Amino acid sequence: xxxxxxxxxxxxxxxxxxxxxxxxxxxxxxxxxxxxxxxxxxxxxxxxxxxxxxxxxxxxxxxxxxxxxxxxxxxxxxxxxxxxxxxxxxxxxxxxxxxxxxxxxxxxxxxxxxxxxxxxxxxxxxxxxxxxxxxxxxxxxxxxxxxxxxxxxxxxxxxxxxxxxxxxxxxxxxxxxxxxxxxxxxxxxxxxxxxxxxxxxxxxxxxxxxxxxxxxxxxxxxxxxxxxxx
Numbered sequence: 735x736x737x738x739x740x741x742x743x744x745x746x747x748x749x750x751x752x753x754x755x756x757x758x759x760x761x762x763x764x765x766x767x768x769x770x771x772x773x774x775x776x777x778x779x780x781x782x783x784x785x786x787x788x789x790x791x792x793x794x795x796x797x798x799x800x801x802x803x804x805x806x807x808x809x810x811x812x813x814x815x816x817x818x819x820x821x822x823x824x825x826x827x828x829x830x831x832x833x834x835x836x837x838x839x840x841x842x843x844x845x846x847x848x849x850x851x852x853x854x855x856x857x858x859x860x861x862x863x864x865x866x867x868x869x870x871x872x873x874x875x876x877x878x879x880x881x882x883x884x885x886x887x888x889x890x891x892x893x894x895x896x897x898x899x900x901x902x903x904x905x906x907x908x909x910x911x912x913x914x915x916x917x918x919x920x921x922x923x924x925x926x927x928x929x930x931x932x933x934x935x936x937x938x939x940x941x942x943x944x945x946x947x948x949x950x951x952x953x954x955x956x957x958x959x960x961x962x963x964x
Contacts, residue, residue, distance in 0.1 A: 738763040739856060742784035744775045744801065745819070746793045753845055754788065761849035772796030772804070780810040786856055791820035791838070802835060815859045817852070819843065868909045869956060875902055876949045883942050891935060896925045899945075911952050917945040 741764055743754050751768045758764040767782055769775040773796060775787070787805070791798040798818050805811040821841040837855050839848075875898075882895050903918035921941040927933035 739765070739786065739852070740782065740784045741766050741852065742769065742775060742779060742782055742787045742814075743767070743789075744769045744772060744787065744793070744798075745790040746770055747790070750790070750819075750841075754848065757845040757848040758852075760846065761853075764849060764852070772798075772801035775801060776804055776811075779805065779814060780808075784814055786836075786852065786859070787814055787816045788839075788852070789816055789818055791818040798835075815855075817855050868905060868911075869953065871905070872911070872914070872949055872953060876946060876953075879942065879946055879949075883939065883946070886935070886939055886942065891925065891928060891938060896922065896929075899925065913948040914945070914952055917941070917948045921945050 741758060743751060743766060745751050745754070745768075748770070751770070755766055755768060758766050767778065767784070769778065772789075772793060775789070779787070789798045789801060796804075798816070798820075802816050805814055805816065815836045818835050818838045819841055820838060836859050839851060843851075878898065882892055882898070885892050886895075899918050899922050903915055903922060906912075906915035906918060921938070921944075924933055924938045924941045928935055928938045
C-alpha cells in the first residue's frame with residue numbers, strides 16, 4: 735500500500751513517542767518521523783514536509799504553541815497543520831487552538847483508535863483547505879465577471895460567459911455558498927433566454943450585477959467571521 739500521510743510527531747516523553755509509533759504502525763498508510771523537542775522539529779520540518787504535525791502541548795524549552803508560532807513564521811513551514819496532544823486540555827479546548835492549531839487530542843488516548851482519529855483530522859483539514867481555495871477562486875471569479883460586465887456593455891453577450899457561470903454555480907453549490915449558487919443559476923437562465931431572443935440584454939446585466947453583489951457579500955461575511963475567530 736502506498737504511503738498517503740507523512741506524520742511528524744513531537745513529544746519530549748520517549749514512552750509516548752514509542753506508543754504513537756506502535757499505534758501508527760497499525761495503519762500502513764502512515765509514515766512517521768519522531769522528534770523529542772520543538773527545536774528538533776523545526777530543524778527537520780521543512781525537509782520532511784509532513785501532512786500533519788502531531789505535537790505535545792506542554793514540553794520543556796519550547797511548548798507546542800511556541801512551536802506552532804515558529805512554524806507559522808516561516809514560509810516553508812507556515813502551512814503545515816498542527817494537531818496538539820495534551821493531558822491538560824479537552825479535545826475541543828479553544829485556548830490551545832487560538833494560535834492556529836487544527837485540533838487537540840486528549841491524553842490518555844486510545845492507541846488502537848489513533849490512526850482513525852488522525853485520518854479524520856486530516857480529511858477535515860483538507861476540506862478546510864479546499865474551502866479556503868474556493869474563497870480565493872471566488873475573488874478571481876468576481877474580477878473575471880466584472881470584466882465580462884464591462885464587455886457586456888460594450889460588445890454584447892460574451893460567448894464564454896455561459897460556461898463560466900455554469901461552473902461557478904456548481905462550485906458554489908458544493909461549498910454551500912447558497913446566495914452565489916442561486917444568483918449564478920438565475921444568471922445562467924437569463925443568458926439562455928437572451929441567446930434565444932426571449933429576454934433583453936439589460937436583464938442579463940442586472941442579474942450579473944446581482945451575482946457580483948452576492949459574491950462580494952459572501953467574501954465580506956467570511957472575512958468578518960475569520961476576524962472574530964482570531
